[in-house]
Amino acid sequence: MTHLTKEERRKYTEQFLNVDKDGNGWLDMSELGKMLLSEGFDIPFSKLENLFKQMDTDGNGRITLDEFLAQMPHVTTETERRQANLTSAFKEVDEDGDGYITPNEMKKAFKLTGMNLSLQVMQLTSSTSQSEKIEMAEFLKIFKNLFSYK
Structure with missing residues (x-):
């Protein structure tokens, strides 16, 4: 074992x-x-x-x-584990279950994954209007781009 x-x-x-x-x-x-x-x-x-x-x-x-x-x-694989971790975090902070989160909820989701928020993530979430919604695919894309996730 x-x-x-x-x-x-x-x-x-x-x-x-x-x-x-x-x-x-x-x-x-x-x-x-x-x-x-x-x-x-x-x-x-x-x-x-x-x-x-x-x-x-x-x-x-x-x-x-x-x-x-x-x-x-x-x-x-590590990539699959990361994606599953992010997917779970996204679902947890998507309180109304509509498949979208706000930039503040995105910060919470990143924190739930145990990752340190980079300056890029902080800038992205603060520059995005709180009325804007982020869907899961976009959330995963942001993660992929910021962290060289394949």
């Missing part, structure tokens, strides 16, 4: 238990897909299918907690 910190082990175990709604001790492909979607990963079915096969190391059609803990650190 890949070495996990206590915090990573706790986080991944919590994710697993939250998705294993029937409490049978394993995840099927549907449960894995729901978990990834709730974490901000919107992946095509073919990629989900490949990921499931990769994580189901004994090939029995079920992902146990041990398999899950061993594979989760390898599941996503």
Whole structure:
């Protein structure tokens, strides 16, 4: 098993238990897909299918907690993790759920990701009128441009 910190082990175990709604001790492909979607990963079915096969190391059609803990650190690329983190932060600050945030909410979203706001972000958000709305695609584009995110 890949070495996990206590915090990573706790986080991944919590994710697993939250998705294993029937409490049978394993995840099927549907449960894995729901978990990834709730974490901000919107992946095509073919990629989900490949990921499931990769994580189901004994090939029995079920992902146990041990398999899950061993594979989760390898599941996503850093870029995918960043995008999922930003997507989750965007959704959290989009209080009315309309798919748009204000520049002040954008600042909150960046803070939720744990990143330090750069001078560029501060200038961008302060130069944008508070009545202007930023949609998620634009938010992710701003992040990509400011932080050389691919």
